[in-house]
Amino acid sequence: MKLLKTLLASAVAVAAMPALAYDAGDIIVKAGVVNVNPKEDNIDVGGAYAQIGDDTQLGVTATYMVMPQVGVEVLAATPFSHDVKLNGNKIADTKHLPPTVSAQYYLLDPASKLQPYVGLGVNHTFFFDESDDLKLKKSWGLSYSAGLNYDIDDQFMANVAVWKMDIDSELSSNGNKVADVEIDPLVFMVGAGMKF
Template identity: 45%
Template sequence: MKLEGSSVKKLPVAAAVMAVVAALSGPAMAYQAGDVIVRAGAATVDPDVDSGKLKANGAVVNPADPTTVDVDSDTQLGLSMTYMLDDKFGIELLAATPFQHTIKTKGGLASLGKLADVKHLPPTLTLQYYPMDSSSAFQPYVGLGLNYTTFFDEEFKGSNKTAFRGLELKDSWGLAAQLGADYRIDDNWSVNAAVWYVDIDTEAKFKSADGTTKYKVDVELDPMVYMVGVAYKF
């Protein structure tokens, strides 16, 4: 699990947004045991890719100029549901509509360009802590939990459809850390902003069209996930 580079630089941005919301806080009812909070909004998965070298039949392809991969970001509908265990702790399940990413090649085989498209779902179960009491409409929270990412609908693009076949990405288990905040509008409605760091590692395998060459590349995706939307308390 890594948390460095561009991912670290993005964390202060989320913290600054939440600090501005905090300055607007006022009286409100705190969450309590048995409350169910449903949040929905625009969720962006922004991978911080650390790619291994592409291998063919176990050997690095052109070691003098190895091929690596990159993955673009995507925005979909994010959904989460939190069940409050008491006024300080809750359990959240994060879900979303499927994210779709394009895998691109870099280095020696950069000419392959946009290699393939792949979809994924990243359900995440998180234990959350809410430090504020009922004197504040601003309800920040932190969370730590477990992510499971499943990949599906892997499909080569353009001329790569005839050059390769059998693309599969291995599913991933990893830790997830969260920082979020609700600003209460009334007893039920809030506006919400949240950011997650998710540890996602996968292995991509595929074959040449005739099946004689087997390719493999290990990839750490480790995305930041951002969501802005609304929350409703039942």
């Protein structure tokens, strides 16, 4: 009888404890819509500024929780396509992929339904499918991020996130440098995810 009372008391105590929303070893996969919005006046071409347009694609992130409040995230997406315009006229186009790896810190208790986080990472952007005579050099740079997960239940969540990426490149024509390019976009994502 004493053993039964002890087991019952233990079960009640465990049931009363808040479940950890995030724990070491968890994998969180999120998918959604991602918009890459480059800064204004990206390319100085002899005093005239060319502009790289924005684009929206499907994106995915995968986060491995190293501990309940610390994770490592990888951001990937389908290729982004951008027009380059000078004085309103298209002069070139390009596609790029900006895979980014970030360390994240979750600010609240792991049991909270709202999980704001901040991140610092490294971005590697490579360009392809440019116009025949114009090329953009690949880029390495820092990435700063912030986001918010809302846990719908123990497995599913909604998410919004933003990254500020340092993407600097060089525009060349037939192998000759034409201009420095500062893309430095804000990247926005709205999506949903699952925890495994």
